[in-house]
Amino acid sequence: MVLVLALGDLHVPHRAADLPAKFKSMLVPGKIQHIICTGNLCIKEVHDYLKSLCPDLHITRGEYDEDARYPETKTLTIGQFKLGLCHGHQVVPWGDLDSLAMLQRQLDVDILVTGHTHQFKAYKHEGGVVINPGSATGAYSSITYDVNPSFILMDIDGLRVVVYVYELIDGEVKVDKIDFKKTATMHA
């Protein structure tokens, strides 16, 4: 039972001041084992805050990140799953599922986590699953101003993943969940 927090596109301090208070009250240290961040934090203080939630932190570089040392893509293995991480501004057209599927095949991962569009999405294709956690602060994106703050928490348990989607809609936190299982045919 491994809990993995995935979030990104915070754009602090340029486009948003901080995470919404309701999100911050839920995120306490000690519960989460890994954090993966798609990018665009943008400053070191956010990095330190995430580090305080969980020491195992993985970040990829977004186009506005002030720390240039983050990698462009990252892969890691958690339990039975291989996760891939990328900000997504490199994949053109932005948010296009076929292109992201190409990236996923390139990285050879079961679950690909990308951001940049600031919209939550969870999509399954024969190569695997693509998840976009959206923007955790609700910052405006290059495409639209209409953004709901969101992030996801994955519960990886053997061959099964339960993705809990946390969204702030009209000031209230709404939680949904998505279930999926890894099959042998998921990727060649």
Place this chain on the structure above:
Amino acid sequence: MQRDTDILAPLGATNPSQQPSLSCCVPTCRSRSAAALLPEPSRHEAGAAFHLLPPRPSRSFPMRKKAARVVPEWLNSPLWSAPPQAPASPDPYGADLSPPPPPKPQPPPTPTPTVPPPSYEQAVGSSRRARGEAGWEGDGEDEDEDSGGAALRAHLLSDFKLALSKKVINMGELRRLACLGVPEGGAGVRPLVWKLLLGYLPIERAFWPHELQKKWSQYSAYIDEFLLNPSEKIRRFEETKLLRKKELNSDKIGLLPRSEVTNEEHPLSVGKSSLWNQYFQESEILEQIDRDVKRTHPEMSFFSTKTNQESLRRILIIFSKLNPSIRYVQGMNEVLAPLFYVFMNDPDPSNSASVEADTFFCFIELLSGFKNNYCKHLDDSQVGIRSTLSKLSQLLKRHDEELWRHMEITTKVYPQYYAFRWITLLLTMEFSFNVFIHIWDAILGDPEGPPETLLRICCAMLIIVRRRLLAGDFTANIQLLQHYPPTNIDHLLHIANRLRGSVAI
């Protein structure tokens, strides 16, 4: 203090040759006893002519007399020295022991089943007389002791086996035998004896399989209920409810369907009823249990194996969940360890599958008498640990007022400094493994019940080292009591037995 040194002088007219061994204690009393013994008239109802009476043949506790402040005669004997001061006097023990209070001593060395409970001293005493030696510290008699001891042990073992083979176990008989201690080579006997003494197995042998089956299935139910983490629980819950209509293994491509989360059942929830929240709140206790299990008896390889540690861990977790009032307290692992060890080493193969379940229920039974000692809220109340410690203090005061006064008032060595560990861990840290298992035989077997027996044994531990305690100051006494010296266990249990009958305050 003058008055106190008076009471050290023997009550009866005993020969002065017995006294030299007390010389290291309070030197001033020698000069007093050398003179004619003129006891204060208030001390003894017999009055001034007391010292002319012959030594009293009956051993009666001074409690029965009005003068309760007097140190009993048997306590005064030099054999209560901590090892190894070989007494210069000839056979003080034999002289003291004749005749024990209730029935007359029996010539044959083996105790007959019809003798009532305090026959322990009689059995040991008669066996010692049969071997005919002097004193406990018999250094020169090793071979004699051994052969006599071996015969006694074999006989005791066969007594045990006889008692256990009956269709309806006679608990009184079993308790009497248990107080003598299961002898070495009794590894097959001890698990069964303990299970019976703790009330885990019923008395009628015919009911055993049924009872055991019931308990084992109950234990597996507990495992299922308490040991799953939340994601597994939720998955099982959903599987039973058949909520998943779509086959997850489908090759359908497209947006993944989202389903609503009910009742705040998500990992970050702070709701009281949320499984996840409860899980994270208990994780602190689980960590504590983990740490303690890894530290249990590191010197024994038995407790370093992963499987044994896992079993201990499971038992403690389930216990802490079933008892939310006391949860887990550090030290419970030490109380659990001997039970587990004894049951695991049961040569009887039919029990091996269920060792964990047996240990779990016996652990509950054992702890039920001591539960109040672990509950923080009850600390200062009538039934908590403080009151238990004060009971010990009162017990010591009753039996050995001089020592009590020296400890509590002069040196201010209060029971909470040393006896806390003795009582909460049931003496597991004071003696080596085999030794305290032997003591546990007596604690479990005594009809008065484990809490009272434990207090008596603690008092006996103090009395055995009384000479060193009386001579020591605060630091020395604390040092001594916190690192209790190895001592003869039969001796200890014998004294504890003598203290019987005056526990309840």
